[in-house]
Each structure stands twice: as C-alpha cells, then as structure tokens.
Amino acid sequence: MLHKRESIRNELLDEVFASSDLSISMPKYRIPETEHLARHAYQVVSDELMMDGNSRQNLATFCQTWLEPEVRQLMNETLDKNMVDKDEYPQTAAIEARCVHMLADLWNSPDAVNTLGTSTTGSSEAAMLGGMSLLWNWRARRRAAGRPAERPNLITGPVQVCWHKFARYWDVELREIPMEGERLLMTPDEVLKRVDENTIGVVPTLGVTFTGGFEPVQAVSEALDKLEADAGLDIPIHVDGASGGFLAPFTAPDIVWDFRLPRVKSINTSGHKFGLAPLGVGWVVWRDAADLPDDLIFDVNYLGGDMPTFALNFSRPGGQIVAQYYNFLRLGREGYRKVHQSCYDTAMLLAAEIGKLEHFEIINDGSPQAGIPAVSWKLKENVEHPFTLFDLADRLRVRGWQVPAYTLPADREDLAVQRILVRVGFSRDEASLLMDDYRAAIAHFDRHPITVPMTEEEAGSFHH
Numbered sequence: 001m002l003h004k005r006e007s008i009r010n011e012l013l014d015e016v017f018a019s020s021d022l023s024i025s026m027p028k029y030r031i032p033e034t035e036h037l038a039r040h041a042y043q044v045v046s047d048e049l050m051m052d053g054n055s056r057q058n059l060a061t062f063c064q065t066w067l068e069p070e071v072r073q074l075m076n077e078t079l080d081k082n083m084v085d086k087d088e089y090p091q092t093a094a095i096e097a098r099c100v101h102m103l104a105d106l107w108n109s110p111d112a113v114n115t116l117g118t119s120t121t122g123s124s125e126a127a128m129l130g131g132m133s134l135l136w137n138w139r140a141r142r143r144a145a146g147r148p149a150e151r152p153n154l155i156t157g158p159v160q161v162c163w164h165k166f167a168r169y170w171d172v173e174l175r176e177i178p179m180e181g182e183r184l185l186m187t188p189d190e191v192l193k194r195v196d197e198n199t200i201g202v203v204p205t206l207g208v209t210f211t212g213g214f215e216p217v218q219a220v221s222e223a224l225d226k227l228e229a230d231a232g233l234d235i236p237i238h239v240d241g242a243s244g245g246f247l248a249p250f251t252a253p254d255i256v257w258d259f260r261l262p263r264v265k266s267i268n269t270s271g272h273k274f275g276l277a278p279l280g281v282g283w284v285v286w287r288d289a290a291d292l293p294d295d296l297i298f299d300v301n302y303l304g305g306d307m308p309t310f311a312l313n314f315s316r317p318g319g320q321i322v323a324q325y326y327n328f329l330r331l332g333r334e335g336y337r338k339v340h341q342s343c344y345d346t347a348m349l350l351a352a353e354i355g356k357l358e359h360f361e362i363i364n365d366g367s368p369q370a371g372i373p374a375v376s377w378k379l380k381e382n383v384e385h386p387f388t389l390f391d392l393a394d395r396l397r398v399r400g401w402q403v404p405a406y407t408l409p410a411d412r413e414d415l416a417v418q419r420i421l422v423r424v425g426f427s428r429d430e431a432s433l434l435m436d437d438y439r440a441a442i443a444h445f446d447r448h449p450i451t452v453p454m455t456e457e458e459a460g461s462f463h464h
C-alpha cells in the first residue's frame with residue numbers, strides 16, 4: 001500500500017522529461033495500452049508540433065496565421081457549439097445569417113435582405129455548392145427545352161484544385177484555359193472559343209492561385225452578353241473570390257466583378273483568407289433565391305425545429321463563424337481597408353526590392369488593381385543564374401522562411417515562379433528581415449554556384 005502511495009507521489013512530482021512516460025518513446029501507429037498523465041501527453045504532442053515550423057514565416061499560405069486575442073477568446077467560448085444545430089444554438093445561426101447578408105451587401109447584391117447563402121468549411125466546399133447549382137440549373141434548362149443533358153462542361157482560367165475536384169466528382173468536363181506565353185489569365189476571347197450549349201457556366205477567379213492576378217470578370221461578362229444577343233446562349237458566371245472577394249470591395253472598389261453584373265449568379269470566398277477569420281470558414285452567396293435550385297436543399301427535423309441545410313458537411317464548429325462576425329464588427333469596412341492596404345503596401349515594396357535584384361523579373365507586383373497582396377516573379381530568361389528558384393526556396397528554409405517555388409500549370413509547365421503572400425501579421429520589419437535573408441541566399445550561391453540544380457520535387461513545394 002505504502003509502495004503504491006509512494007509511486008503516485010513520485011508520478012506527481014516527477015520532472016516531466018525524467019518521467020516514466022517521457023523517458024520512453026510513445027507508440028506511433030497503435031493506441032497505447034495504458035493511460036498517461038495529461039501533462040506528459042500534452043508535452044509529447046506539443047513538442048512534436050514544434051517541428052511543424054512557424055506559421056508566421058510561411059509566406060506560401062493564403063490563410064490566416066495571426067489572430068487577435070479576442071478571436072482566441074471567442075474560439076474558446078464556442079468550442080462546444082455545433083453550428084448545424086440551429087435549434088439549440090439559435091444565436092450562432094442568426095450570426096451566420098447576418099454574415100451572409102453582410103457579404104451579399106458588400107458584393108452589391110440587388111436584394112441583400114432576401115439573398116441566400118451559407119457558411120462552409122472554406123472555398124473548396126463553397127465552390128462545390130456553387131458548381132452544383134450551375135450544374136442543376138443547366139440540367140433543368142436543358143430538360144425544359146427537351147434537349148440532352150448528359151455532357152456538361154465548365155470553363156475556367158487556370159484554377160485552384162477545388163475546381164478539378166468539382167469536375168471529377170460531378171463528372172463535368174473541365175475546359176480550363178491554358179496559359180500561353182505571357183498570358184497567364186483567362187480572357188474573353190479564350191472563353192468564347194470554348195463555350196457551347198453544354199456549358200453550365202464560366203468561373204473567373206479573383207486572385208489566381210499561381211500568380212495572384214485578378215481575372216477580368218466584367219469583360220468576360222460583357223462578352224457573354226454579346227454571345228447571348230447574337231446566338232441566344234445564356235451562360236451564367238460563378239466567381240471564385242476565395243481571396244479577392246474580401247479584397248477588391250475594400251481596396252479596389254472600382255473593379256466591377258460582383259453582383260453589379262447581372263450574369264454573376266453566385267460567389268464564393270474564404271473567410272479564413274482575407275476575411276481574417278481563423279481556419280475553417282468559407283462562404284457562398286447566390287444573387288437570387290431562384291439561382292439556388294430547391295432540389296439541393298434538405299430539411300431535417302431531428303435536431304428539433306425544421307432546418308433547411310445545403311452543405312456537404314453536417315456537424316461543424318460554430319466558432320469560426322462567430323469570429324468572422326466579430327471581425328465584421330471589430331474592423332468595419334474602414335478597418336478591412338486599412339489592414340489590406342497595408343499588406344498591399346508591403347507587397348509593392350517587396351516587389352520593388354526583388355525587381356532591383358539582377359536575376360528576377362516581376363510577374364505580379366502586389367498592386368490592388370492587379371490582384372491580391374502577393375508578389376510573384378521568375379528568373380530572367382536567356383541569362384545564366386548560379387541557382388534555380390528551387391535552390392533559393394530551399395536555402396531560405398535555413399532561416400525558417402517558406403517562400404514557395406513551383407512550375408506553372410499547362411501550357412507553361414516550363415516556367416518556374418516564386419511567390420510571397422503578404423498577410424496581416426507580416427510587418428514591414430519582417431519584410432526587411434526577409435529581404436536581407438533573400439540577398440544573403442543569393443550571395444551564398446554567388447560564392448557556391450549550384451552545379452546540380454534541385455528539382456521541384458526535392459524542393460517540396462506546396463502552394464495550393
């Protein structure tokens with residue numbers, strides 16, 4: 001008995017790293033047989049996560065890595081709230097609905113009060129929902145006209161992988177406009193070349209993943225207006241505003257890309273990107289209730305009350321939605337404009353600095369009219385360089401920076417680019433530290449020129 005008491009006392013007083021739990025290696029691929037002290041298990045898990053790298057130095061991601069203490073507090077307070085349970089958590093549901101109206105209003109919906117939309121886990125789920133409504137509406141139009149509805153196609157510029165998923169999961173032919181020479185975005189002419197009666201819609205991206213550029217939604221919409229007048233084909237637009245939906249309204253309000261264009265039927269955005277909410281929230285909003293097919297909405301009664309649901313997921317945390325609403329109140333339009341403008345200013349400064357270095361040519365200069373607060377660049381062509389962009393990306397990792405290098409999609413797979421995403425939390429001071437390290441990396445390769453360049457696979461890029 002005494003022995004047992006003694007051992008419990010020892011367990012409680014053990015120094016964590018000298019404890020019996022931490023002086024052995026925990027099993028990795030099967031659940032351990034016995035319990036461990038919470039303090040010990042926490043230390044093991046927390047220490048392993050240390051190896052993940054520092055998210056604030058990850059200049060590859062579009063997602064939020066800096067959050068106000070109040071956001072963390074709200075996330076804590078809402079850990080137990082399931083947003084799907086709208087009967088039990090009616091205020092979370094009301095807050096979600098308010099966010100939808102606020103976004104519809106931000107995007108110049110003709111009727112922001114009666115608009116339909118929903119929160120999602122991110123732009124990927126939102127894109128699926130937008131794509132599905134295009135597909136269902138097209139099928140209904142075809143059937144009503146007594147025409148076959150078997151071979152749908154969707155036209156996009158160079159898109160994020162979520163649209164490849166949409167096309168494959170729903171068996172839609174993806175007509176992705178390839179990049180060509182210096183043209184790295186969708187153009188109206190390229191859209192018109194691919195449109196036919198089986199086109200369910202056109203998806204321009206406001207903030208293309210690969211370069212950061214905005215696609216010309218208005219020009220595409222006008223070209224489709226003319227097509228309708230000439231040939232009677234009425235092709236709807238869904239805008240992938242994953243990044244741009246939360247940028248252009250504040251920092252480039254003159255760009256007409258949203259519900260001001262009657263052809264734009266739905267828009268998706270990522271709350272956790274430039275919406276400044278924590279990871280795990282996106283939004284999709286329809287122009288008009290009639291643009292969201294009834295057939296896609298389910299009613300469930302088993303949570304108490306009758307709940308319409310249109311989403312791929314069911315249970316989901318409510319905190320991200322609450323934090324999104326907090327941001328709307330906290331920042332207002334003015335705050336969003338200030339936060340984003342300061343990111344653009346930093347991006348343009350970086351573009352100017354990188355452009356000054358002899359090796360590079362800027363593709364996206366981070367200006368609010370051209371795209372998102374990102375800088376992308378390539379090596380000057382027809383010049384010898386003592387490194388590749390993959391070598392440079394790898395060298396920067398020595399100081400913890402993640403500045404991805406990657407090759408572009410079809411038909412510019414030959415062209416490698418590097419890209420920096422400037423997000424809130426990446427200060428002017430950090431930008432100048434990064435530039436010091438960038439110049440030091442180049443100086444390193446000047447002293448030690450690369451003889452066998454690193455491949456894209458070895459550099460392990462991730463940019464989606």
Ligand SMILES: *Cc1c(COP(=O)(O)O)cnc(C)c1O
Binds near residue numbers: 162
């Ligand atoms: C990030 C992104 C997506 C996917 O969004 P998630 O919120 O990560 O699911 C889709 N499209 C574009 C243009 C993006 O930038």
